[in-house]
Amino acid sequence: MSTTTLSTPVSRRDFIKLTGLAGGGLALAFYIRSGGEASAAERGSSDFTPNAFIRITPAGAITIISKQPEMGQGVKTSLPMIIAEQLEVPWEAVTIEQGDFDAKYGSQSAGGSNSTPNNYDNFHRLGATARTMLVEAAAQTWKVPASECRAVNATVVHSSGKSLSYGQLAAKAATLPVPAEGAVRLKDPADYRLLGKRFPQVDSRKLVTGQPLFGFDVKLPGMLYAAYEKCPAFGGKVVSANLDQIKRMPGVKDAFVLEGNGIVKELVPGVAIVGESTWAVISARRQLRVTWDEGKVAEQSWNSYVAEARQKAAGPGDKVLRKDGDIGRAFAGAAKVVEAEYLYPFISHASLEPQNTTAQFKDGVLEIWSPSQNPARNATAVSKLLNLPEEKIKIHLTRSGGGFGRRLSSDFAVEAAAIAHRVNGAPVKLAWSREDDLRHDHYRPGGIHFLKGAVDAQGRVTAWRNHFFTFGEGGSPGSGGSLSPDEFPGRWIPNYQAEQTMFETGWPMGPWRAPGSCVFSWVIHSFIDELAHAAGRDPLEIRLELLGSQDEKPGSGGPRSAAYNVARMRNVLKFAAEKAGWGRKKYPKGSGAGIGFHFSHKGYFAQIAEVTVTREGQLTVDRFISVGDVGAQIVNLSGAENQVEGSVVDGLGVLLMQELDIERGRVVQSNFHDYPLIRITEAPKKIETYFLKTDYPTTGLGEPAIPPVAPAICNAIFAATGKRIRQMPLTKTDLRWS
Amino acid sequence: MKYTLNINGQSRTVDVAPDTPILWVLRDELDLVGTKYGCGIGQCGACTIHLNGVPTRACMTPVSTVGRMKVTTIEGLAAEADRLHPVQQAWSELDVAQCGYCQAGQIMTAAALLRDNPKPSDDDIDGAMAGNLCRCGTYMRIRAGIKRAVELNAGGKEATQ
Numbered sequence: 001m002s003t004t005t006l007s008t009p010v011s012r013r014d015f016i017k018l019t020g021l022a023g024g025g026l027a028l029a030f031y032i033r034s035g036g037e038a039s040a041a042e043r044g045s046s047d048f049t050p051n052a053f054i055r056i057t058p059a060g061a062i063t064i065i066s067k068q069p070e071m072g073q074g075v076k077t078s079l080p081m082i083i084a085e086q087l088e089v090p091w092e093a094v095t096i097e098q099g100d101f102d103a104k105y106g107s108q109s110a111g112g113s114n115s116t117p118n119n120y121d122n123f124h125r126l127g128a129t130a131r132t133m134l135v136e137a138a139a140q141t142w143k144v145p146a147s148e149c150r151a152v153n154a155t156v157v158h159s160s161g162k163s164l165s166y167g168q169l170a171a172k173a174a175t176l177p178v179p180a181e182g183a184v185r186l187k188d189p190a191d192y193r194l195l196g197k198r199f200p201q202v203d204s205r206k207l208v209t210g211q212p213l214f215g216f217d218v219k220l221p222g223m224l225y226a227a228y229e230k231c232p233a234f235g236g237k238v239v240s241a242n243l244d245q246i247k248r249m250p251g252v253k254d255a256f257v258l259e260g261n262g263i264v265k266e267l268v269p270g271v272a273i274v275g276e277s278t279w280a281v282i283s284a285r286r287q288l289r290v291t292w293d294e295g296k297v298a299e300q301s302w303n304s305y306v307a308e309a310r311q312k313a314a315g316p317g318d319k320v321l322r323k324d325g326d327i328g329r330a331f332a333g334a335a336k337v338v339e340a341e342y343l344y345p346f347i348s349h350a351s352l353e354p355q356n357t358t359a360q361f362k363d364g365v366l367e368i369w370s371p372s373q374n375p376a377r378n379a380t381a382v383s384k385l386l387n388l389p390e391e392k393i394k395i396h397l398t399r400s401g402g403g404f405g406r407r408l409s410s411d412f413a414v415e416a417a418a419i420a421h422r423v424n425g426a427p428v429k430l431a432w433s434r435e436d437d438l439r440h441d442h443y444r445p446g447g448i449h450f451l452k453g454a455v456d457a458q459g460r461v462t463a464w465r466n467h468f469f470t471f472g473e474g475g476s477p478g479s480g481g482s483l484s485p486d487e488f489p490g491r492w493i494p495n496y497q498a499e500q501t502m503f504e505t506g507w508p509m510g511p512w513r514a515p516g517s518c519v520f521s522w523v524i525h526s527f528i529d530e531l532a533h534a535a536g537r538d539p540l541e542i543r544l545e546l547l548g549s550q551d552e553k554p555g556s557g558g559p560r561s562a563a564y565n566v567a568r569m570r571n572v573l574k575f576a577a578e579k580a581g582w583g584r585k586k587y588p589k590g591s592g593a594g595i596g597f598h599f600s601h602k603g604y605f606a607q608i609a610e611v612t613v614t615r616e617g618q619l620t621v622d623r624f625i626s627v628g629d630v631g632a633q634i635v636n637l638s639g640a641e642n643q644v645e646g647s648v649v650d651g652l653g654v655l656l657m658q659e660l661d662i663e664r665g666r667v668v669q670s671n672f673h674d675y676p677l678i679r680i681t682e683a684p685k686k687i688e689t690y691f692l693k694t695d696y697p698t699t700g701l702g703e704p705a706i707p708p709v710a711p712a713i714c715n716a717i718f719a720a721t722g723k724r725i726r727q728m729p730l731t732k733t734d735l736r737w738s
Numbered sequence: 739m740k741y742t743l744n745i746n747g748q749s750r751t752v753d754v755a756p757d758t759p760i761l762w763v764l765r766d767e768l769d770l771v772g773t774k775y776g777c778g779i780g781q782c783g784a785c786t787i788h789l790n791g792v793p794t795r796a797c798m799t800p801v802s803t804v805g806r807m808k809v810t811t812i813e814g815l816a817a818e819a820d821r822l823h824p825v826q827q828a829w830s831e832l833d834v835a836q837c838g839y840c841q842a843g844q845i846m847t848a849a850a851l852l853r854d855n856p857k858p859s860d861d862d863i864d865g866a867m868a869g870n871l872c873r874c875g876t877y878m879r880i881r882a883g884i885k886r887a888v889e890l891n892a893g894g895k896e897a898t899q
């Protein structure tokens with residue numbers, strides 16, 4: 001909604017030194033060389049293709065390749081905007097093409113909100129390098145110094161007024177050497193024409209008219225359709241199936257068993273049905289009868305883990321994650337001690353487009369069309385499984401109907417590849433049903449935190465203990481189930497102890513939008529509120545005191561450790577409070593405001609919710625304020641705001657209703673009737689988004705805005721009703737008051 | 739079984755099993771893939787089409803029940819090819835979509851709302867759109883998009899690009 005400039009006391013250079021943040025992604029030299037056709041003339045083409053991402057034809061057609069997978073996070077628009085900005089071409093004149101999976105593009109994994117920080121600087125240089133070459137081509141044509149020429153609107157203009165279009169210069173530019181990095185000048189951000197403004201997604205027209213874009217929309221000549229039935233209990237194997245009966249059904253071409261390769265994120269055992277249409281396959285599947293060997297995972301249930309955790313809560317954790325000071329002494333000498341259990345269930349990604357992939361094995365080559373966030377992983381997995389060299393695997397990236405981390409796994413692509421390999425010849429589209437998607441997700445792990453905190457007579461937080469129960473396999477927690485020793489408020493509270501006890505399960509887990517952060521922030525900021533209340537302190541004031549006056553908190557080392565720029569957090573927090581009128585505004589009973597903040601994925605976010613709860617317990621989020629600091633430049637303001645608003649709605653939806661029951665090693669829910677998602681009627685009435693512009697590197701927005709959403713809302717519910725929410729989802733708590 | 743259907747003003751004949759949902763007829767037989775599959779049980783609205791102008795879940799509608807009813811899909815929503823319906827225009831201007839997978843269904847529902855109720859209140863909007871899920875959480879922009887479409891309609895401005 002608004003971008004505000006703010007300077008922070010720690011300079012960018014200091015920050016880079018402290019965090020090593022500048023080194024994300026591949027070296028520029030790789031991109032500058034990669035796919036570049038400086039010798040295009042030798043190849044007989046007069047197109048100007050200075051690198052793998054830019055193509056300008058003599059007819060003046062300008063194409064920018066988008067290498068990252070697009071799943072709604074907007075990178076197909078925002079990243080090419082960076083190149084177009086430096087290239088000095090009008091945005092309307094550019095055609096954006098989705099790149100296939102290809103080593104010349106470098107990493108094409110879209111996850112961890114890394115697409116922007118890993119490519120930002122390089123993409124500026126790619127565009128600027130091409131512009132420099134076009135200017136040089138004009139200067140040579142006119143026999144004038146390049147310094148007398150400038151690029152504007154896909155044209156090079158000389159100080160005398162004469163000009164040549166990029167198309168006219170393409171053939172000449174294609175013969176020039178790529179200039180050294182030092183010879184390329186980047187634009188002054190004050191001169192940006194595109195960055196920071198709002199642009200609709202480049203696929204907008206296709207999206208609103210229903211043109212094919214998604215994996216589910218792929219259609220190839222002679223294409224067959226497939227379904228893949230897996231054991232409802234995780235890890236189960238096929239004993240037998242009525243394959244002969246299925247094969248005789250109308251429209252069915254084949255039915256067979258796949259053994260699986262023992263890797264849950266690649267291929268688990270199941271029964272494939274291949275047919276002439278989606279409906280033929282769905283109809284046949286209804287008659288499929290499989291006898292499963294369910295295995296030992298079928299003995300594991302969520303409720304028994306919760307009961308076990310409650311028994312063990314007071315005892316020591318299996319592992320001490322962090323230990324500072326002496327919590328025992330601090331608790332003994334505290335003015336007030338608060339204890340609470342916080343619990344959140346397993347949930348699903350539930351991207352609206354179910355998992356799918358189309359694959360074809362023909363003449364020894366396996367071709368894949370997949371809505372993947374991580375095509376490289378698919379290539380490796382398929383290569384190993386089918387014993388094919390990677391050069392015999394061709395991967396096309398389609399648009400994804402939502403990702404949220406789910407499509408970093410390879411299972412749906414590997415299943416399709418294995419089925420197509422067996423079919424041998426025809427292309428096969430594997431489409432998961434909603435039920436498949438919900439019951440064979442790689443879930444966000446649930447968790448239970450037993451917290452104990454202390455405040456002293458001055459109301460300062462003096463001690464914090466967290467016994468965290470998590471889930472994992474092979475001795476380590478699933479993705480999103482690891483609590484960093486540096487997680488706030490570790491490093492801040494003098495007596496701090498975090499312990500972990502892990503349950504070994506065979507339940508598949510995977511990264512879910514802001515893994516870990518998306519739940520830890522709720523636990524931590526809800527509990528800070530409890531301590532504030534116990535101490536009789538204002539929730540904002542106690543947080544500012546806790547953050548302290550130091551500007552920078554160095555990481556304490558280790559793989560999950562990161563420096564924390566306290567100054568940036570204080571600034572977003574204060575700005576949010578000001579926007580909300582914190583402390584000045586009075587709310588009637590049943591209404592109130594709550595606050596939360598979180599640093600993750602390189603972004604600093606503070607959020608404030610204003611809610612109303614009716615006497616009957618009906619919750620409305622009246623107003624939701626997000627303030628983020630993701631560095632020096634918002635790329636596409638429209639996309640950026642969309643990510644933040646979407647995060648707010650997503651965070652609220654998770655809090656309101658998302659919950660899976662896992663019983664006997666399988667998910668009980670099956671579709672949106674028993675696993676509801678948030679609807680428009682439950683969305684906040686108003687969302688305000690502010691970005692503070694700082695001197696730091698530009699970073700991503702897919703994730704960092706979601707973690708503080710749930711605590712801000714729960715703290716507001718407490719302010720409104722006096723009811724503390726210690727369990728997700730909200731359906732577990734009676735919100736009625738009188 | 740052979741069925742002759744009226745799809746976006748054209749007569750199309752398909753040969754499919756009578757219980758085939760019109761969703762799969764559109765997608766697999768007629769290459770109209772704008773209508774999406776999200777749940778198959780009438781819960782998400784991604785498959786919303788108009789049958790004689792009434793928003794309908796294509797995943798729950800067997801082809802045998804369609805008969806001569808006029809089927810309108812997202813591909814045929816605009817009055818003329820190469821033009822946009824005001825709702826499509828508004829969606830495009832305001833950049834409503836994130837992943838976009840739900841948006842054809844959202845647009846079909848919104849278009850039907852505005853035809854019956856050209857000036858919907860905020861509650862009317864939420865009420866009409868409550869059957870369409872958006873996993874990406876674009877609800878704020880869906881509300882704004884409908885308001886923008888109201889303006890476009892009121893201006894009598896036939897949307898172009």
Ligand code: FES
Nearest residue numbers: 776777778783797
């Ligand atoms: S696919 Fe028809 S309502 Fe979900």
Ligand code: FES
Nearest residue numbers: 838840872873874
């Ligand atoms: S835009 Fe992704 S589901 Fe609505």
